[in-house]
Amino acid sequence: MPHEIHDRRAVQALSDAGAQVVEVLPRDEFEEDHLPGAIHIPLSAIETEARRLLDPSRPVVVYCWDTA
Amino acid sequence: MDGKLDWLAAGLPTEGTNAERPRAADVARADVPTCRLDEQVERVRERVRAAGWDACVVVNDERVVLGLLRQEELERPEGRIEQVMRPGPSTFRPHVAIQDLAHFMVAHDLPTSPITSSDGRLIGVLRREDAIHVAHQQHASEREREHDAARHDPRLGGGEQG
Numbered sequence: 001m002p003h004e005i006h007d008r009r010a011v012q013a014l015s016d017a018g019a020q021v022v023e024v025l026p027r028d029e030f031e032e033d034h035l036p037g038a039i040h041i042p043l044s045a046i047e048t049e050a051r052r053l054l055d056p057s058r059p060v061v062v063y064c065w066d067t068a
Numbered sequence: 069m070d071g072k073l074d075w076l077a078a079g080l081p082t083e084g085t086n087a088e089r090p091r092a093a094d095v096a097r098a099d100v101p102t103c104r105l106d107e108q109v110e111r112v113r114e115r116v117r118a119a120g121w122d123a124c125v126v127v128n129d130e131r132v133v134l135g136l137l138r139q140e141e142l143e144r145p146e147g148r149i150e151q152v153m154r155p156g157p158s159t160f161r162p163h164v165a166i167q168d169l170a171h172f173m174v175a176h177d178l179p180t181s182p183i184t185s186s187d188g189r190l191i192g193v194l195r196r197e198d199a200i201h202v203a204h205q206q207h208a209s210e211r212e213r214e215h216d217a218a219r220h221d222p223r224l225g226g227g228e229q230g
Contacts, residue, residue, distance in 0.1 A: 066071035
């Protein structure tokens with residue numbers, strides 16, 4: 001069940017525990033800076049690529065630039 | 069987490085091409101003297117000078133930045149810090165590129181700038197001369213890399229001959 005996470009320590013803990021961290025920003029922004037170990041799936045491709053690139057048995061954390 | 073911006077602003081590690089470029093937190097000095105609102109400027113001045121500094125950051129118990137004392141404020145003959153400090157100084161986040169900050173500090177004549185996390189806690193103080201020095205080093209290093217790449221690129225007349 002999806003839910004929002006606002007605590008970056010929780011993101012770190014989930015990532016350390018094996019969660020897949022996904023950035024949905026355009027490629028140039030991902031290449032400049034991304035969270036350690038993040039997978040890049042741009043928002044425009046999320047429906048087609050998520051099943052191919054992500055392991056459905058592990059949690060997924062998705063982030064963009066900010067909450068606005 | 070409130071997005072990548074929040075992660076960067078907290079000074080947490082990242083990967084990517086920008087990760088190798090110096091940022092504010094890499095150059096800021098964490099040993100900057102700090103003081104509290106209720107101290108006397110005479111005492112603070114002695115402490116700051118003994119530490120070899122000409123600036124002091126006013127913080128609360130959680131190290132949240134409340135004000136700044138530069139040379140001008142430190143030279144006040146007397147008074148409580150809250151009366152003489154520069155309140156609410158401009159602060160910068162740790163992920164800001166040092167080249168951008170160096171330009172900004174020169175353009176706005178800022179000798180020192182506090183670097184704070186997204187919740188306002190002091191990380192350190194960036195001195196303008198440090199920012200300019202590192203920005204020049206980075207610029208020279210990038211120029212050298214571009215020059216090397218051009219020398220080895222046959223499309224630009226470089227590369228192995230034979």
